[in-house]
Amino acid sequence: MSDQRPVVFAAPGMYVQGPWILGSCGSHLGQLGDRIWGLVDPNVWEEVELALSDACRAEGIGWHSERFPGECTEETVSALTQAAKARIPDVIVAAGGGKTLDTGKLIAENLNLPSVMVPTIAATDAPTSRVAVLYNDQHAQVRVAKLHANPALVLVDTAVIIKAPVRFLVAGMGDALSTWPEARANNAGARRTPVGGVASRTALAIAELSYRVILEHGRVAKADAEAGRLSEAVEAVVEANTLLSGLGFESGGLAACHALHAGLSAMPECHSAMHGEKVAFGVVVQSVLEDWGRRERKELLRFYRDVGLPATLGAIGLGGATREDLEKIAAISCAPGTHMHNLPAPVTPERLVDVLNSLRD
Secondary structure, eight states, X not given: XXXXXXXXXXXXXXXXXXXXXXXXXXXXXXXXXXXXEEEEOGGGIXXXXXXXXXXXXXXXXXXXXXXXXXXXXXXXXXXXXXXXXXXXXXXXXXXXXXXXXXXXXXXXXXXXXXXXXXXXXXXXXXXXXXXXXXXXXXXXXXXXXXXXXXXXEEEEEHHHHTTSOHHHHHHHHHHHHTHHHHHHHHHHTTOOOTTSSBOOHHHHHHHHHHHHHHHXXXXXXXXXXXXXXXXXXXXXXXXXXXXXXXXXXHXXXXXXXXXXXXXXXXXGGGTTSOHHHHHXXXXXXXXXXXXXXXXXXXHHXXXXXXXXXXXXXXXXXXXXXXXXXXXXXXXXXXXXXXXXXXXXXXXXXXXHHHHHHTTXX
């Protein structure tokens, strides 16, 4: 019997990518409202806040902004929601990395307003999705909030992104690479996605394209980014890291890679690792859990070596992890309700510990 659940595909209202687009984004913003409250990462304040305020001024849009304090916690979101509410905005704009964007999405959710995402790094697929990850003050993941709507607008200025450290771009590649293995496994297993229903053919095709674009263009994109060249390879990877990965994971489904991320995030030794780096290691773990073919796994590991993604416990900061440490990671990753249970075959904490132990070197 066929699955009776509906196919569901979610996406942002509009996605705009290219160099220097922030200078002309006022017309897009003006379609959403006349009063904007912005949250901007202090690391990009001088360039990005100025570009957004100038673009709003040129269109006669009211603009007020505040600096992101550094962590997406329940307390931060609550305080900033009250600050934004006092300004009576029509739209919430968030500019910065994934935690800044997630905070902006949560503020917009609390105020029942449309959100605009302005990623200044291409490290995650957070900009397009209707989910937000909350952490505590110790930087450990607390929960994933499911929101009512995707962002109304995503503005990706690649002239800004190319200035960020290359590590961000590479971490985003790791996140994007997980999209196809997870969607493929989920579709063969639990067949449930973050937006409900089952994956569409469109979502699965986008997820696979995300994987292929990274393997095809990732090496050149890294070299070009290191040289400050805004090339077609860089544009392709930014699109894969942000748009393809975002659409693919949300409407295609998640599995072991992101389940393991929650477990790794609980370890202080992993706090210096970026989201995409932890997820990238999760792809290697999932490849062992699913017993991928030799050619597919060899292709993946060769790419990791060439761009510098972590494929071992040591590379993710856990070279000295004890069995007790691995059991803690496994318990969190395999807890009831995690994405680990979306795989076609059950994974026990004991099995996960064995796989992690096999990836020490």
